[in-house]
Amino acid sequence: MQKGKIGVSTENIFPIIKKFLYSDHEIFLRELVSNAVDATQKLKTLVGTGECKQELGDLTIRVSVDKEKKTITVSDAGVGMTQDEVEKYINQIAFSGAEEFLDKFKDQSVQIIGHFGMGFYSSFMVSSSVEVVTKSWKDAPAVRWECDGSPEYTIEDTTRERRGTDIILHVADDSEEFLEESRISALLNKYCKFMPIEIAFGKKKEWKDSKYEDTDEDNIINQTNPIWTKKPAELKDEDYAEFYRTLYPMADEPMFHIHLNVDYPFNLTGILYFPKISNNIDLQKNKIQLYCNQVFVTDSVEGIVPEFLTLLHGVIDSPDIPLNVSRSYLQSDANVKKISNHITKKVADRLSTLFKNERETYEQKWADLKLFVEYGMLTDEKFYDSAAKFAMFKDVDGKHYTFEEYKDAIKEEQTDKDGKLVYIYSNDPEAQYSFIQAAKAHQYNVMVMDGQLDSHFVQMLEGKLENAQFVRVDSDVMDNLVRKDKKKEWKITPDEQENLKPVFEANTPEGGEAMYHVSFEALSETAAPVVITQNEFMRRMKDMSQMGGGGGMNFYGKMPDSYNVVVNANHPLVTEIKDDLNTELKDKITEYKAKLKAEEDVLADLNKQKGDKKDEDVPAELKTRIEEVEGKVEAIRKEESDMLGSWGKSHKIVHQLIDLALLSNNMLKGEALNSFLKRSLEMISR
Numbered sequence: 001m002q003k004g005k006i007g008v009s010t011e012n013i014f015p016i017i018k019k020f021l022y023s024d025h026e027i028f029l030r031e032l033v034s035n036a037v038d039a040t041q042k043l044k045t046l047v048g049t050g051e052c053k054q055e056l057g058d059l060t061i062r063v064s065v066d067k068e069k070k071t072i073t074v075s076d077a078g079v080g081m082t083q084d085e086v087e088k089y090i091n092q093i094a095f096s097g098a099e100e101f102l103d104k105f106k107d108q109s110v111q112i113i114g115h116f117g118m119g120f121y122s123s124f125m126v127s128s129s130v131e132v133v134t135k136s137w138k139d140a141p142a143v144r145w146e147c148d149g150s151p152e153y154t155i156e157d158t159t160r161e162r163r164g165t166d167i168i169l170h171v172a173d174d175s176e177e178f179l180e181e182s183r184i185s186a187l188l189n190k191y192c193k194f195m196p197i198e199i200a201f202g203k204k205k206e207w208k209d210s211k212y213e214d215t216d217e218d219n220i221i222n223q224t225n226p227i228w229t230k231k232p233a234e235l236k237d238e239d240y241a242e243f244y245r246t247l248y249p250m251a252d253e254p255m256f257h258i259h260l261n262v263d264y265p266f267n268l269t270g271i272l273y274f275p276k277i278s279n280n281i282d283l284q285k286n287k288i289q290l291y292c293n294q295v296f297v298t299d300s301v302e303g304i305v306p307e308f309l310t311l312l313h314g315v316i317d318s319p320d321i322p323l324n325v326s327r328s329y330l331q332s333d334a335n336v337k338k339i340s341n342h343i344t345k346k347v348a349d350r351l352s353t354l355f356k357n358e359r360e361t362y363e364q365k366w367a368d369l370k371l372f373v374e375y376g377m378l379t380d381e382k383f384y385d386s387a388a389k390f391a392m393f394k395d396v397d398g399k400h401y402t403f404e405e406y407k408d409a410i411k412e413e414q415t416d417k418d419g420k421l422v423y424i425y426s427n428d429p430e431a432q433y434s435f436i437q438a439a440k441a442h443q444y445n446v447m448v449m450d451g452q453l454d455s456h457f458v459q460m461l462e463g464k465l466e467n468a469q470f471v472r473v474d475s476d477v478m479d480n481l482v483r484k485d486k487k488k489e490w491k492i493t494p495d496e497q498e499n500l501k502p503v504f505e506a507n508t509p510e511g512g513e514a515m516y517h518v519s520f521e522a523l524s525e526t527a528a529p530v531v532i533t534q535n536e537f538m539r540r541m542k543d544m545s546q547m548g549g550g551g552g553m554n555f556y557g558k559m560p561d562s563y564n565v566v567v568n569a570n571h572p573l574v575t576e577i578k579d580d581l582n583t584e585l586k587d588k589i590t591e592y593k594a595k596l597k598a599e600e601d602v603l604a605d606l607n608k609q610k611g612d613k614k615d616e617d618v619p620a621e622l623k624t625r626i627e628e629v630e631g632k633v634e635a636i637r638k639e640e641s642d643m644l645g646s647w648g649k650s651h652k653i654v655h656q657l658i659d660l661a662l663l664s665n666n667m668l669k670g671e672a673l674n675s676f677l678k679r680s681l682e683m684i685s686r
């Protein structure tokens with residue numbers, strides 16, 4: 001027996017490796033099995049070229065666990081190693097790799113994809129010692145090498161019947177989880193399911209005498225020729241569907257797939273599936289599996305494909321993706337860029353072909369594609385450019401248009417006086433029904449924008465499409481959505497408006513977070529008497545910040561909702577109210593408002609003094625004061641409403657009109673809705 005010292009300078013590198021790769025100990029199995037696959041492939045090549053004249057024989061790679069001896073063994077019938085080769089490949093190459101690896105990442109807490117390049121020494125992450133028993137295909141004695149993780153190792157001649165290698169791990173006490181059959185089985189399924197040489201883990205089991213018993217047949221855990229390695233011409237739709245089920249047994253059927261198959265200027269194979277993406281982007285991410293020569297690497301492909309493509313499912317296999325580098329480095333890698341561009345282009349081409357050749361099918365699938373396409377257009381310039389030709393707008397009647405078609409459809413009616421094209425949309429056609437009907441009466445088309453990303457999408461399109469403006473159907477009164485140069489007839493003078501304003505203001509909802517601004521518009525007599533709208537800009541910014549627009553958006557997210565109560569100055573009911581209103585009443589209201597404001601200011605001041613003191617710590621005097629002023633505020637409110645009540649019918653009508661407008665916006669809820677209904681009944685029964 002010979003002893004030697006492994007050529008690394010670090011006293012004992014294994015504890016470091018162990019700690020460094022703490023979360024990824026399990027990859028040792030992938031590394032050992034893929035070494036066994038490599039050794040077997042090398043042998044096949046040697047036999048193929050005639051250099052090695054041996055029978056191939058059974059090439060199955062066998063993985064076994066011995067719970068009693070606490071060992072895991074990976075055996076192959078590949079090329080094996082001579083003593084010289086063990087010295088060279090295991091002692092020098094494998095361990096110099098370890099040293100280099102640690103050097104490279106010593107001071108960084110980078111996330112390494114897949115930890116390729118860890119190779120053989122990763123077995124020390126789970127072992128107290130590792131044994132290699134190997135016999136080369138060449139005429140040389142078998143050797144046994146052992147190392148306990150210190151830089152010292154032993155090497156000696158031994159016997160082994162056939163050519164090949166056994167790697168025997170003596171599992172460390174803190175890694176005994178890996179002695180569970182179920183754990184190893186799960187790991188093989190995760191990392192080795194599509195490796196190109198058959199891998200056996202135990203025997204197939206059979207139900208016999210009310211228990212499972214081993215049969216003589218090997219339990220092969222992998223598919224050696226997964227369909228992405230085949231030519232598309234050899235495959236039927238059913239093959240793709242079946243493969244999808246193998247990958248995601250629980251998922252819904254995908255809509256369609258793309259078979260990637262490139263060998264120049266980089267190597268890339270794979271199959272990508274378009275799942276139905278209806279809602280919630282985040283849940284759907286991270287389903288693509290990345291392989292390197294049929295060895296599973298990771299299922300998180302960020303940095304390798306553009307973000308929106310992580311919504312797709314399937315498999316990508318490429319030996320040209322550098323896997324032992326950090327993700328931030330990956331993004332700048334030239335190969336990765338090319339691969340990523342290629343995939344983006346293929347995806348766009350697939351959608352484009354479907355759109356051109358099967359428009360009807362494409363439109364049917366649009367609902368499930370929309371989020372994906374919009375995400376891509378929002379985040380990837382290149383994709384935007386291709387997708388702008390096949391992205392769809394859908395109108396409230398379910399008709400689909402390309403951007404170009406839509407522009408043609410609306411330009412006649414929806415071009416405003418400055419030549420801007422106004423796109424009108426609804427994010428909730430049910431709730432905005434009355435606005436949509438009003439728009440239709442104006443010959444406007446309303447599109448549906450109710451997706452998760454639509455507030456951002458609208459914002460982007462406004463910038464991208466030429467001379468375009470997007471407005472939600474309830475963002476203004478219909479006459480103003482598309483501003484035209486029409487002279488307006490006013491039935492109420494500015495002075496009269498000034499008188500009416502406080503009456504309407506006195507009847508807007510109180511006490512909530514939202515703010516209401518009363519204004520007058522000269523609309524047609526047949527339009528609604530009062531309409532409640534919400535400014536497009538403020539609302540959109542708020543929506544975007546809720547979606548997580550990041551950065552400066554947060555400011556808008558915290559703003560209270562702000563609504564415009566637009567009174568139709570030409571509506572007969574409104575002109576009637578105006579006639580009924582006398583200046584005295586208006587002055588009274590103004591007076592009450594001022595009184596109320598003064599007391600409220602006092603109250604606010606007192607509350608400030610109180611601060612967030614506990615009730616028992618508040619001075620009695622202050623408490624009494626607060627109660628007093630609260631009482632006053634209450635009294636002024638009551639006086640005002642009694643006074644308005646005495647104004648009779650007109651006051652009730654104003655109240656009712658505003659509530660009706662709130663109701664048609666779905667904004668009347670709870671007690672407010674209840675009292676509206678009561679009042680309506682009263683009015684009818686009179």
Ligand SMILES: Nc1ncnc2c1ncn2[C@@H]1O[C@H](COP(=O)(O)OP(=O)(O)OP(=O)(O)O)[C@@H](O)[C@H]1O
Nearest residue numbers: 035036039080089090093094117118119120121165
């Ligand atoms: N089962 C085996 N049969 C024959 N040779 C082997 C076997 N396992 C390892 N080797 C030899 O040891 C060398 C070092 O292995 P190691 O896994 O550390 O690195 P690698 O396989 O070259 O690269 P990688 O780090 O990507 O796995 C291999 O290149 C190979 O020559």
